[in-house]
Amino acid sequence: MSILLSEQKQNGKKTIADVTGPKAARLLEMGLLPGTTVEVIRSAPLGFPIEIKVRGYLLTLRKEEAECIEIE
């Protein structure tokens, strides 16, 4: 059962299951691949964007981008 990264609260590292949707190509290029470890660090005021840690760097994603990422 996988859930979307946009629904993930800050609780530790997760593994990406799949990256789909209109923003997928760019997310993949940024190193968010199936099997990559991600961690949600925090969310901005009003809930989005969120800040994630991936491959040792920090990246911010708006809701529609986080919705393209499924985690295990």
Next chain:
Amino acid sequence: MSDILKNQPLTIALVGNPNTGKSTLFNALTGLKQKVGNYPGVTVERKTGSVEIDGTRHKIIDLPGTYSLNHKKVDERIAYQTLIGEYEYEETPDLAVLVLDSTNLDRNMYLATQVMDLEIPMIVLLNMSDLAEERGIEVDTNTIQKRLGVPVLPIVAKDKGDIQNVRQAIADHDLEAPKPLSWKPQQPLAEAITLITDEWLHPHTDLPDRAHPIEALRLISNNQVSDDFKNHPRREVAEEIIAKAQSQLEDAGENPTAVEVMARYKFIEQCTSNGNGNHRQEESETLSDKIDAVVTHKFLGPVILVAILLLMFQAIFSWAEPFMNLIDLFFVQAGNTVAETLPPGILNDLLVEGIIAGLGGVVIFLPQIMFLFFFISILEGTGYMARAAFVMDGFMTRIGLHGRSVVPLMSGFACAVPGIMAARTIESWSDRLITIMVLPFMACSARLPVYALMISAFVPNENAFGFISMQGLTFFGLYIFGIVMAILAAWVMKMFFTDGESTPFMMELPSYKMPKWSAVFYNMFERGWIFVKEAGKIIMAISIVLWFLASYPKVEVPDSITNSTTTTEASFNAQESASSYKLKHSYAGQIGQFIEPVIKPLGFDWKIGIGLITSFAAREVMVGTLNTIYSVGESGGNTTTLKQKLINDKDPDTGEAVFSTLSAISLMVFFALAMQCMSTLAIVRRETNSWKWPAIMFIYMTALAYICSLVVYQGGQALGW
């Protein structure tokens, strides 16, 4: 390198992700020998410079910082086309110098593998190697060099010795080096590449052979290929071949969007992890993380941001003022000196009132621009700017803007010109454009003298509800009015301009760094110089036209106005009256009178009409113009203030007061909205690289101002105010 090639001047391209220290390296290599401009037809800034190594001067192109060469965005397209020698406005580089961030090698290497596909001779620099070491990130230069088959150099771009090593690596580089090793597409991807190359790229396009693999990969991974071939005569052929390649991949169990990226990252992981698959990942909390916990905190974050913005606002508003006064004084003095030295006449007038005054009108902006860019460079240099965007993005997207719009918009309260220049920190073009287009609604300081005059004359100095000053409330209302109009305009524009598939927000939060002061000051002066050079000439030209309109044709002032006096005070008044007479009969005066029927429904008469023309130089000129016009017909000793004159002014036909509270409000509404500022238009022209956007800005803002003033004045009259 062979001796024949040894002294040949090269064209070198610097390539890298944003935030890798590429600009620091560029500055270190070129020193002050660099040129900044725009690429033709687009708004991407082009930076070139030169470096002398062993007596040979090489050209360096600092390509836009990009994460990929997939050319979805215009800066990626420029970088890609330059590297393959297909960009008509740029020389083809002989050598690519890749700048990678050692603390974030995986993602940085992605771009490197793309550049390697282009078979251009290259050097790889692993920048920030000190920071990587500090964080315990293991970077095995030897392994990377062996796997890539190109020279790899760990550096710290701030270090002089390392820069010397880079220069040496450029000098030593073998332009006939064997192809880099890089990654190799496996089956079934390799087959799909061959299919597209043989059946489409080779027979139907002019692309150089070395660009075929990367182009084929782009077509395979792109699910909106049709955009590319909209105007291509063999469009169906292309679409059919691409669909065939994609379905081949799908049949083999691969996802066409992901297969290439996954293969590249697999190769990258082999380079960076010494083959053991489990590299680094510093677990301990860094200082950066600790700062972020406070600065991007849900509640503290916005508070800190507002405090920083207020400080910046204070700086550009009041710290800049003494400098602006000095500049003003200098140009007035210079004007006086020239006026007294040269014989009176047209040349004297042109020099003093046209050229010197116009030049003063350009230079006066420098303190605000430079103070603002001093702060922006620090915020960018430390890495805070990205955090500010992160904190504000939730609020700003709700009104159709971007997290990064906050700083430019705030600056707009001091002056739209530096604010519009600051909008270049917004990466996405549509967000940047909308920010620029609504920014002049922010109540800039040039509007204050007009507001102050009108409010003190026509808003009763009384308290509403016993404790709120009506005058203060009107002031406040005008500020809010500007903000609300900006939000509404942004919201409407958002519906018209989107980049199609909107550019993603995806933003890297770089680690905090100490700002590099030389870069801060360099950037500050560079922005000032760009303003003077590129907006300055437009402002000068319009100043001269406005001066001409307000000074010609020269008319004889009737004796009744000039000869009346015995006392010096009265003679002074007579002079004032004469200038009023001259202004009224000048072209500007004639235009003011000519447009009176158009502005009458807003409650304005011809005197305001003249002010609307002259205040195009700068909004505060309105006050000076009214002063000149109203100084007509004063007798000796009667020195009423402009405020009193406005209140006392009667229509000669009806005997009714020209101004009422209602017409004053109508005028303030007009000033809040109308595009009454040539300097803003000049800088919009520079920043959007076209006359189209300043033209649209002028028309929509002025039309909006007219309609709102009309509604206020006519509506107010209908209600019997």
